[in-house]
Amino acid sequence: xxxxxxxxxxxxxxxxxxxxxxxxxxxxxxxxxxxxxxxxxxxxxxxxxxxxxxxxxxxxxxxxxxxxxxxxxxxxxxxxxxxxxxxxxxxxxxxxxxxxxxxxxxxxxxxxxxxxxxxxxxxxxxxxxxxxxxxxxxxxxxxxxxxxxxxxxxxxxxxxxxxxxxxxxxxxxxxxxxxxxxxxxxxxxxxxxxxxxxxxxxxxxxxxxxxxxxxxxxxxxxxxxxxxxxx
Numbered sequence: 001x002x003x004x005x006x007x008x009x010x011x012x013x014x015x016x017x018x019x020x021x022x023x024x025x026x027x028x029x030x031x032x033x034x035x036x037x038x039x040x041x042x043x044x045x046x047x048x049x050x051x052x053x054x055x056x057x058x059x060x061x062x063x064x065x066x067x068x069x070x071x072x073x074x075x076x077x078x079x080x081x082x083x084x085x086x087x088x089x090x091x092x093x094x095x096x097x098x099x100x101x102x103x104x105x106x107x108x109x110x111x112x113x114x115x116x117x118x119x120x121x122x123x124x125x126x127x128x129x130x131x132x133x134x135x136x137x138x139x140x141x142x143x144x145x146x147x148x149x150x151x152x153x154x155x156x157x158x159x160x161x162x163x164x165x166x167x168x169x170x171x172x173x174x175x176x177x178x179x180x181x182x183x184x185x186x187x188x189x190x191x192x193x194x195x196x197x198x199x200x201x202x203x204x205x206x207x208x209x210x211x212x213x214x215x216x217x218x219x220x221x222x223x224x225x226x227x228x229x230x231x
Contacts, residue, residue, distance in 0.1 A: 011046030015053055020154075024131050024191070028056055030150065037169065084130075086111060093119065094140075100126055108132035117186075118142040118204035124184045132192045139188060140202040146177035146185035151197040158190075160199040 019040065023033040036052055043049045082101030084091060087109040094114055099121045106113055106128070112135050115128075122145065130137055141147055150173050151158040157166040161174035177185070190197045 011049040012040055012043065015040045015043075015049040016154075018053055019056075020193070022056070027058070030189075032057060034171070081105065083107070084113070084115075086113060090114075095119075097121070100128065102126055104128045106130035106132075106137075108135060108137065111135045112138075114138045114140075116140040116202060117145070118202040122186055127187045128189070130190045130192075132190075132195070134194045135192070136196045136198070137190050137192055138198040138200065139190070140200045141176075141188075142202050142204045144177065147188055148175045148185055149173070149188045149190075149199055151188075151190045151199065153192045153195060153197060156192060156195045156197070158197045160197070 016037065019028075019033060019036055022028050023030070028036075036056060039052050040049050043052060080102055082099065082104045084093075084104065084106040086107070088111055090112045091106075091108070092112075092114040094116045097119050100117075100123060102123050102125075104126065106115070108130065110133055113130065113132065115138070117128075117140060128139070130139075147161075149160045150171075151160045151165075152171045153169075155168055156170060157164065158170045158172045160172045161176050163172050163174055165172050175185075188199070
């Protein structure tokens with residue numbers, strides 16, 4: 001009996017790792033990932049875990065591939081994808097102006113990643129996607145920037161736009177602000193295996209938006225803080 005339970009637990013762990021790998025590659029959507037994750041946790045046998053993976057839908061074009069072919073150019077050429085990679089240690093964009101791509105992708109192994117978007121040139125309809133193993137991810141958002149945030153950890157804590165979720169398999173999906181077109185917002189997606197995800201307001205505020213980017217200027221406000229519930 002104990003051997004059967006151990007085999008099922010090992011199969012669940014292997015299935016969860018494979019599921020996570022497919023999600024990180026963009027082979028499955030977040031909704032599919034979340035539903036399959038819950039099904040694997042409930043699976044009574046090793047064969048049931050494997051069957052859940054077999055039954056997963058296969059995308060002909062992954063989400064990352066589809067972003068390579070936007071219907072309408074919204075940024076000057078040459079600003080498609082910007083990569084932020086850190087295997088072990090710390091990566092911070094907090095002191096100097098920097099430029100985001102239409103897609104900005106961060107990959108972190110073990111450590112801390114801090115991005116101050118108030119110092120960045122932010123594209124309209126841009127995406128910021130971060131995937132990490134163990135550590136802490138902090139994203140500082142200028143006030144007034146329309147954003148949609150999805151934050152998720154397998155074990156840890158997620159803080160985003162006034163909401164907090166902690167424990168095993170945390171997930172938050174929040175939206176803040178509106179744009180004139182209703183679609184010109186920054187999409188932020190963070191997946192961390194173990195650790196903490198924070199989305200904070202900065203002391204800077206959006207002041208203008210041109211056809212391709214967002215500009216921010218400093219305001220006389222105190223240090224960045226994580227939004228409290230109800231703010």
